[in-house]
Amino acid sequence: VPVRTRDVVNAELLKTTVELLDYQSGTEESLDGALGALRGLDEAAAAEGASVAPRAIYVVEKSNVPRGSADEPRPVIIWRYLRAQGVPAEQIAIFTDTREVPQDAEKVSSLSRLQPRHRHIIFNQSLQEGWDDPEAYVCYFDGITRSFIRIRQIVGRVVRQPGAQRYRS
Numbered sequence: 001v002p003v004r005t006r007d008v009v010n011a012e013l014l015k016t017t018v019e020l021l022d023y024q025s026g027t028e029e030s031l032d033g034a035l036g037a038l039r040g041l042d043e044a045a046a047a048e049g050a051s052v053a054p055r056a057i058y059v060v061e062k063s064n065v066p067r068g069s070a071d072e073p074r075p076v077i078i079w080r081y082l083r084a085q086g087v088p089a090e091q092i093a094i095f096t097d098t099r100e101v102p103q104d105a106e107k108v109s110s111l112s113r114l115q116p117r118h119r120h121i122i123f124n125q126s127l128q129e130g131w132d133d134p135e136a137y138v139c140y141f142d143g144i145t146r147s148f149i150r151i152r153q154i155v156g157r158v159v160r161q162p163g164a165q166r167y168r169s
Contacts, residue, residue, distance in 0.1 A: 014159050015137075027142070031081050034058070034140040038119075041137050052162045056138035058122040059154055061145060063096035073098045074142050075122045079105050082120055093118040134162040 008014055034056055041054040060074040072080075075098045082092055093114055094107045101107050108114055114121065121136075136158040145151055 013161055015161050027077065028081060030140065031078065031085075034138050035082075035085055035087075037138045052135055053116065053119065054137040055119050055121065055133060055135045056140065057133070057136050057154075057158065058120065058140045059142060059145070060096060060122065060124050061143040063098045063124050073100075075124075076101055076105070078122050078140075078142065087120055090117055092120045092122065095121060095123040097124070132157045132160050134158075134160040 009016065038054055038056045044050075045052050045054060058075075058078050060078070062074055064073050065071045073096075075094050075096045079092055079094060079102065083089060089104045089106065092106065094101055094105055095109075095114070096107075098107070106118075108118075121133075139154060139158055141151070141154075
């Protein structure tokens with residue numbers, strides 16, 4: 001059944017605004033921007049008395065470094081930065097195939113393991129399809145994503161409006 005996008009938006013089933021920012025800067029500045037956006041959303045939700053708990057997702061292109069490399073995997077770098085900025089470990093989920101993560105990092109292996117307390121979700125292609133989260137409002141892309149289809153799929157994971165329901169008329 002064909003459904004017009006306008007009808008879905010008019011039924012208030014999707015978020016009405018998507019803001020895309022390219023900080024054209026390093027990882028730390030970009031993550032600071034994501035954390036700042038999430039703080040602003042938390043404040044706006046509290047001011048509205050909304051029951052939504054906005055989340056941030058962090059999309060990594062590579063979960064592991066090449067064998068023999070002394071570098072840390074990107075998911076671990078992001079996790080460490082979030083922790084250094086005061087994000088509690090229990091609010092962060094790593095949903096990647098990263099081989100080694102810090103001892104107090106929580107690595108989840110399936111969608112059913114994601115909990116409401118996970119306000120920061122670091123993932124790779126594992127959540128690209130078959131998952132959406134209406135409370136995800138901030139999306140951080142780590143590295144260069146050359147696939148427009150991948151970007152579109154990930155943005156599609158976060159556009160559903162929280163609490164939206166459609167009833168038959």
